[in-house]
Amino acid sequence: MEDCVFCKIIKGEIPSNKVYEDEEILAFKDINPAAPIHILVIPKKHIASLVDMKEGDEILISKIYTVINKIAQDIGIDKKGFRVIVNCGEDGGQEVAHLHFHLLAGKKLGEKIV
Numbered sequence: 752m753e754d755c756v757f758c759k760i761i762k763g764e765i766p767s768n769k770v771y772e773d774e775e776i777l778a779f780k781d782i783n784p785a786a787p788i789h790i791l792v793i794p795k796k797h798i799a800s801l802v803d804m805k806e807g808d809e810i811l812i813s814k815i816y817t818v819i820n821k822i823a824q825d826i827g828i829d830k831k832g833f834r835v836i837v838n839c840g841e842d843g844g845q846e847v848a849h850l851h852f853h854l855l856a857g858k859k860l861g862e863k864i865v
């Protein structure tokens with residue numbers, strides 16, 4: 752998708768601090784972290800949001816959770832814990848229209864999510 756900021760990051764047209772990469776998935780540090788650890792995990796396939804998933808994409812989404820698990824173990828937040836958030840659409844506060852999973856950790860996170 753030409754005008755998508757995350758597609759540009761995937762193509763290397765915009766620099767990012769990569770944490771993990773394979774053929775289908777990329778993880779990089781959020782430019783404006785909301786917690787000491789704030790990583791975005793995205794599919795390389797442009798899926799605009801959770802509601803734009805197509806049949807078969809559930810395999811990719813399940814792989815994303817496996818990658819999140821791997822990253823959590825690699826950077827040592829698996830014991831203390833973390834939070835995964837997916838914002839969807841206007842009311843969900845989604846600003847970038849390329850499906851992404853926020854991985855937040857590194858401190859005791861707030862109890863409320865709204």
Ligand code: 5GP
Pocket residue numbers: 756765767768779780781782783784791837838844845846847848
């Ligand atoms: P959303 O509000 O769509 O759920 O989250 C979008 C996230 O992408 C925000 O946390 C924002 O800081 C991050 N973001 C937006 N543009 C860039 C960028 O160019 N590079 C990186 N690393 N993060 C970005």
Ligand code: ZN
Pocket residue numbers: 752755756757758759796797798848849
């Ligand atoms: Zn995209």
